Ligand code: HEC
């Protein structure tokens with residue numbers, strides 16, 4: 001038992017500091033010693049909580065959720081009134097998008113068929129859209145603890161909390177703002193537009209019992225409240241973790257054992273299968289982008305992705321480089337052999353936990369079967385028939 005606990009502590013320590021810890025080399029050799037001695041990996045994964053925490057100043061109420069949902073689908077939030085949150089986070093694709101990198105402003109069409117209208121002077125959004133599903137739990141640790149006010153957001157964790165996150169795409173030129181308004185003008189413009197629509201005035205008043213309820217802060221709060229209802233905490237894996245031994249098959253259980261043994265769990269830990277930390281793993285660049293995306297602190301580090309609901313959310317990785325789980329696993333196999341797929345990221349720069357990875361072809365099939373137990377289909381797929389602005393629901397996706 002003592003070794004097991006020790007390894008657990010090492011793993012935690014490594015993953016916490018893997019990017020910045022000056023004692024990197026020392027930690028590495030600790031982990032390697034354990035690898036050789038065929039240790040049993042501590043299981044740090046667990047079911048997602050049945051309830052969601054909200055910030056103290058933004059409790060969940062049905063009024064707020066209903067308002068947030070309409071705002072999520074309403075392109076009134078975008079400069080040219082052509083893009084809604086749902087353009088890139090659509091329930092038909094698990095609240096993500098069936099594209100490698102996003103097209104926001106001046107785009108037309110849905111998912112893989114979406115393209116820029118011509119003429120066009122708007123660049124691609126440089127990253128792959130995360131799913132909004134379970135972002136209510138971003139930052140959750142191995143003990144199922146998390147603070148919604150501090151929840152890490154984006155591939156490079158540049159923003160904290162769903163409330164703050166919701167305002168960022170509105171301000172981003174290529175995502176929703178466009179060129180008509182500046183970054184400092186757009187939020188006031190959006191609030192003025194919402195104020196001119198009586199249904200929104202009434203819904204903000206009902207959702208927030210305060211004077212001047214229709215303001216930027218409450219816009220973020222309403223959208224965040226809706227997002228906190230988009231959770232899948234009853235996947236077959238969750239049922240298994242809550243004691244239903246038959247919820248996942250014998251071969252899926254074997255896949256889970258392989259997942260732990262080969263070292264995936266070192267980063268994909270906790271109930272979200274993510275440590276929410278930055279790691280350098282050298283994903284190949286996306287050719288559509290004019291310059292490489294160097295990620296967090298320009299070190300090509302990105303946040304560990306959650307492994308929940310992968311069935312609904314291909315393609316994978318921060319730039320959608322891989323369109324199937326087979327391709328992802330082949331990539332990790334290369335890493336396992338010390339091969340870099342990104343010339344800008346030499347293998348010396350890899351995260352120490354990647355160097356501990358020990359994956360071969362025979363584990364791939366079982367691991368992919370296991371990952372399928374993490375899909376949960378029970379999320380809100382109902383799309384509003386109309387939005388208060390009268391604009392096309394979800395933006396120019398039809
Ligand atoms: C043009 C496509 C597009 C639109 C429109 C868009 N998003 Fe996103 N969203 C993305 C992309 C791409 C990312 C990842 C960006 C990054 O990490 O740098 C993202 C990330 C997120 C995340 C972070 C999830 C996580 O786990 O960190 C949330 C939450 C989110 N979006 C919600 C919204 C909301 C709310 C709106 C509307 C106000 C919106 N998005 C509009 C493309 C879009």
Ligand code: HEC
Pocket residue numbers: 262263264265266267268278279280281283301302303304305306307310313315316317318319325328332351353354357359367
């Ligand atoms: C060193 C930490 C680390 C280890 C070990 C690791 N991963 Fe990852 N994983 C990441 C990071 C970081 C990302 C996001 C990388 C990016 O997009 O740049 C990721 C992304 C993924 C994705 C894409 C999910 C999505 O929605 O885009 C899958 C699938 C995945 N990992 C599976 C695995 C499997 C299976 C293993 C074991 C063979 C594994 N990972 C081992 C850190 C790790």
